[in-house]
Amino acid sequence: xxxxxxxxxxxxxxxxxxxxxxxxxxxxxxxxxxxxxxxxxxxxxxxxxxxxxxxxxxxxxxxxxxxxxxxxxxxxxxxxxxxxxxxxxxxxxxxxxxxxxxxxxxxxxxxxxxxxxxxxxxxxxxxxxxxxxxxxxxxxxxxxxxxxxxxxxxxxxxxxxxxxxxxxxxxxxxxxxxxxxxxxxxxxxxxxxxxxxxxxxxxxxxxxxxxxxxxxxxxxxxxxxxxxxxxxxxxxxxxxxxxxxxxxxxxxxxxxxxxxxxxxxxxxxxxxxxxxxxxxxxxxxxxxxxxxxxxxxx
Numbered sequence: 001x002x003x004x005x006x007x008x009x010x011x012x013x014x015x016x017x018x019x020x021x022x023x024x025x026x027x028x029x030x031x032x033x034x035x036x037x038x039x040x041x042x043x044x045x046x047x048x049x050x051x052x053x054x055x056x057x058x059x060x061x062x063x064x065x066x067x068x069x070x071x072x073x074x075x076x077x078x079x080x081x082x083x084x085x086x087x088x089x090x091x092x093x094x095x096x097x098x099x100x101x102x103x104x105x106x107x108x109x110x111x112x113x114x115x116x117x118x119x120x121x122x123x124x125x126x127x128x129x130x131x132x133x134x135x136x137x138x139x140x141x142x143x144x145x146x147x148x149x150x151x152x153x154x155x156x157x158x159x160x161x162x163x164x165x166x167x168x169x170x171x172x173x174x175x176x177x178x179x180x181x182x183x184x185x186x187x188x189x190x191x192x193x194x195x196x197x198x199x200x201x202x203x204x205x206x207x208x209x210x211x212x213x214x215x216x217x218x219x220x221x222x223x224x225x226x227x228x229x230x231x232x233x234x235x236x237x238x239x240x241x242x243x244x245x246x247x248x249x250x251x252x253x254x255x256x257x258x259x260x261x262x263x264x265x266x267x268x269x270x271x272x273x274x275x276x277x278x279x280x281x282x283x284x285x286x287x288x289x290x291x292x293x294x295x296x297x298x
Contacts, residue, residue, distance in 0.1 A: 085243035093161035112168030149177030180220035
């Protein structure tokens, strides 16, 4: 709501700027100076523009954070958890709706929790829940990662995150268990929606049976259209999600038509599209980049 209100305020300010330009010089000779009343209006509008942009930047960042929190808690995605899952990429852990450059997320992350876990075995799943279809705005899903056999550490490790340094208990693949679905980094296609949400959930598999393990393996065999809730139900793991997280990665566009094929620029990989072919995953909007993640609009 605040974001929309601030957008309207900015548009009103721009309208006033246009009116000022139209009235400038009417009935006056252009001597290179501004009349006192015009100078005052110019100064006022300049301050208003700066203020409006600042308000939009803060409201947009807040909207992203709220979106990530709702996603973590189950609004638009199930299963979910109210407990934070730390997903850390080479020194950065994007938390709950942060917009991240594709280049940050190319390699498999480390994951952890803020509190020590009591189980003996865990699995992580990462799902893109905004896969385009030929019937927009309908979307589908794709499984980006499923790793079982993770054991919780008993000692906390310091990590850097988009909210500052934290200490987390990492989950480790000590037995070198082969992933049911090896990690694939985000790569949003140049189709609507250009911005994709990537949800990660941690599941307690301490009591998983052999039959349940095979059910998970079978579910991971089909990445496109992956239904995490159904997969966990078939494995007997309903209600076993213990932590969650989500972040956004965006293709800068322009968006192709729903039925467009991969002609011209771009290339398709694992069911997703890098629209301009350079693989950098830059955001469609302008951002303040700290090299690896977006702090908001400028």
